[in-house]
Amino acid sequence: MSSSNHHRPNMEKHADPDPIAYEKEIYQKGLNYARPPFSFNALDWEGLASERMSAESRGYSIGSAGTGETLRKNREAFGKWSITPSRLIATKSFPDLSTTVVDKKLPFPIAIAPVGVQKIFNPDGELASARAAAAQNVPYIMSTASSTSIEDVAKANGDGERWFQLYWPSREQDDITISILNRAKNAGFSALIVTLDTYILGWRPSDMNNGYNPFLRSDQIGVEIGFSDPVWTAQFKEKHGVEPEKNLGAAAAEWTRTIFPGFSHGWEDIKFLREHWSGPIILKGIQTVADAKKCVEVGVQGLIVSNHGGRQVDGGNSSLGILPRIVDAVGDKIEVWFDSGIRCGADIAKAMALGAKMCLIGRPYVYGMVLGGEEGVSHVLKALLGDLELTLHLAGITSTSPDVLNRDVLVRESDFF
Numbered sequence: 001m002s003s004s005n006h007h008r009p010n011m012e013k014h015a016d017p018d019p020i021a022y023e024k025e026i027y028q029k030g031l032n033y034a035r036p037p038f039s040f041n042a043l044d045w046e047g048l049a050s051e052r053m054s055a056e057s058r059g060y061s062i063g064s065a066g067t068g069e070t071l072r073k074n075r076e077a078f079g080k081w082s083i084t085p086s087r088l089i090a091t092k093s094f095p096d097l098s099t100t101v102v103d104k105k106l107p108f109p110i111a112i113a114p115v116g117v118q119k120i121f122n123p124d125g126e127l128a129s130a131r132a133a134a135a136q137n138v139p140y141i142m143s144t145a146s147s148t149s150i151e152d153v154a155k156a157n158g159d160g161e162r163w164f165q166l167y168w169p170s171r172e173q174d175d176i177t178i179s180i181l182n183r184a185k186n187a188g189f190s191a192l193i194v195t196l197d198t199y200i201l202g203w204r205p206s207d208m209n210n211g212y213n214p215f216l217r218s219d220q221i222g223v224e225i226g227f228s229d230p231v232w233t234a235q236f237k238e239k240h241g242v243e244p245e246k247n248l249g250a251a252a253a254e255w256t257r258t259i260f261p262g263f264s265h266g267w268e269d270i271k272f273l274r275e276h277w278s279g280p281i282i283l284k285g286i287q288t289v290a291d292a293k294k295c296v297e298v299g300v301q302g303l304i305v306s307n308h309g310g311r312q313v314d315g316g317n318s319s320l321g322i323l324p325r326i327v328d329a330v331g332d333k334i335e336v337w338f339d340s341g342i343r344c345g346a347d348i349a350k351a352m353a354l355g356a357k358m359c360l361i362g363r364p365y366v367y368g369m370v371l372g373g374e375e376g377v378s379h380v381l382k383a384l385l386g387d388l389e390l391t392l393h394l395a396g397i398t399s400t401s402p403d404v405l406n407r408d409v410l411v412r413e414s415d416f417f
Contacts, residue, residue, distance in 0.1 A: 017136050019386035020094060038371055038379045042344045042364065042387070045380065049367035056212040057120040061366050063206025066314025074310055074341030077318035081350050082413045086396035095392040096399035097385065101335055101358045102191050102280040102301060106161065107137050108385055109352060109400050112377075113339055113360035114165035114193060116145025117214040117222040122369045125221075127156040129369060132377035134160030136385075141165050141193055141360070144180070144259050147221040149228040154187035164189035165284070167198060167259035171269060176258060179231040181276050192277045193304070197285035200262045202312035215256040218248035226255035270298040282337065287317065292326045295334055302335035309340050309362055320351060324407070327355030345387025352400055353410050 026036050039048060050058050064071040099109040112133045119125035126148040133140035134157045142153050144167035154162065164184035169177050181192070207213060215222045226232045227244050236244050236251060244251035273281055280301035286292050287307055295303045305323045307316050319340035327336050338356035342348055348359050361384060368380035392398075397405055 017382060017385075019097075019382055019389045022382045022386050023390075036379075038368070038376060038383075040383055042383065045364055045367035045371070049370035052370050053121070056210050056214075057370075059204075059206035059210050059212060060117070060120065060214060061363065061370075063204050064310040064314070065202040065204055065312055068310065069314050070307055070316040070318070071310030071341075073316075073318040074307070074320065075343070077320035078341065078347050078350055080413055081320075081354070081410045083346065083349060083353075083391070083395050084409055084411050085394065086409075089396035089398065091398055095389055095397060096401070097389060097392075099357055099400055101337070102282075104161070104190075106139065109357070110348060110359050110361050110381070110384065111139040111163070112141055112365060112381075113362035114141040114143035114195070115362060115366055116143040117147050118366070118369065119147040119221045120214055121366055122373050124369075124373050126153050128374040129365060129377050130154075130156040130160070130162070131158075132365075132374045132381065133162075134158050135374075136378055136381040137161075138381050139163060142184075142189065143167075144225055145215065145222045147224050149224050150180075150183045150187050150189075151228070154189070157188075162189050163191040163193055163282075165193040165195055166273075167195060168261075168265055169258050170261040170263070171265070171272070173258060173261075174272065176229065176232050176235075177272075178276050179229055180225065181273075183229070185278070191280040191282060191301075192273065193282045193284050194273065195284045195308075196264070197306075197308050197312050198260065199264050200260050202308075203314065204311065213256075215260075216249075216253055218252060220245075220248070220252075223252050223255040226258060227251065232258065267294055267298055270300065274299065282335070284339065286326065287319070287322055289322075289325055289329045292330045292334075292336075296330050300334070302337060303330075304337040304339050304360065305356070306339035306360070320354065323351065323356060324354045331355050342384075345384055345389070345391045348384065348388045349391050349395075349397070349405065350410065352402075353405050353407060355402070355406075 097108050099106055112129060118129060122128055126146050130140050130153050139161040140157050141163045143165050220227050233244055240247060282302040282304060283295050283300055284304040285306050286303045292303055305319050305326055307319050323338055335357050336355055337358040338351040339360035342359055342361055343364060351359050365377045365380045368376035397409055
């Protein structure tokens with residue numbers, strides 16, 4: 001397929017990757033009998049990555065809370081909606097995939113979801129995913145539970161769009177929270193993503209079967225932000241008389257208790273974040289209309305409909321199921337993003353048709369990292385975007401604008417039977 005007439009909106013940064021050109025590149029190399037190093041079957045990525053991971057990293061990445069009911073519901077929800085293609089939609093260009101969030105026009109409607117402890121998947125960890133995100137012009141969301149420092153991730157991400165995800169210490173440790181936020185701001189992270197559903201880790205059988213909590217090991221995987229924080233390290237040294245690196249076990253456990261304090265903050269505490277973060281604030285983990293309305297009341301810029309990919313609460317509702325209700329309730333007052341369960345381009349299209357302005361990609365890029373580091377992450381991003389673009393193009397959908405990509409292009413599959 002030729003992409004010579006492929007039009008892209010002008011952006012401030014370097015030229016955007018062309019998802020459909022990736023397809024052309026693969027077929028061109030195939031003329032010389034070359035096969036790509038990574039599969040294009042999105043549902044194969046998990047199994048292929050699983051073969052290469054340790055039991056511990058496999059259980060951590062693939063596992064979920066309880067019996068996995070919420071995880072299954074996330075995936076099954078996409079099949080309940082079907083895209084209805086329109087024919088004879090004359091156009092001279094491929095679909096415009098751009099979206100505008102937090103007052104920035106971005107070339108693509110996806111972002112790298114915050115995933116911690118990435119060095120258990122690949123030695124390059126967050127450096128690989130941060131570089132890949134920048135190369136593909138996809139925003140990078142860094143986790144507080146990263147195995148690389150804020151500053152080093154920012155350096156790897158270069159001029160990429162990057163946002164910081166906060167696991168929020170208790171109010172008794174506001175000085176540490178302020179230090180983290182200041183470091184993120186100084187390192188060029190422009191938006192703050194606050195995860196609300198993980199003040200303690202959920203009941204995860206696959207991790208418990210392995211006796212594995214990556215945050216408690218005597219290494220710096222998952223705790224590097226704390227070990228590189230001047231406020232927290234000074235407090236640790238004053239309390240224990242040594243640097244964290246001299247007592248890794250105690251330091252890892254103490255930092256873990258800092259970012260997973262065990263109990264939730266209250267809505268009134270959002271004011272504190274607004275006082276200490278000058279950019280947009282997005283609240284992640286919203287699963288009810290009532291909480292979505294609270295997000296509007298406290299004055300944040302956006303919310304992410306997410307159940308943490310089914311990793312925190314078993315028996316919960318699917319994220320896609322609640323998405324349209326939240327959009328109907330607050331979508332004209334606050335930005336609504338989506339997370340949990342996306343595996344392919346059609347999934348992205350359906351979430352956006354139901355009102356999401358941005359979709360977060362989680363497990364798939366982790367599997368890409370396992371299979372090929374930075375190149376593997378780039379492959380997953382390019383494959384998802386190419387799949388999205390051709391899905392829209394062949395369905396007669398000319399852009400991701402809500403004027404075009406909305407519920408009019410969907411039907412409930414159950415309505416047919």
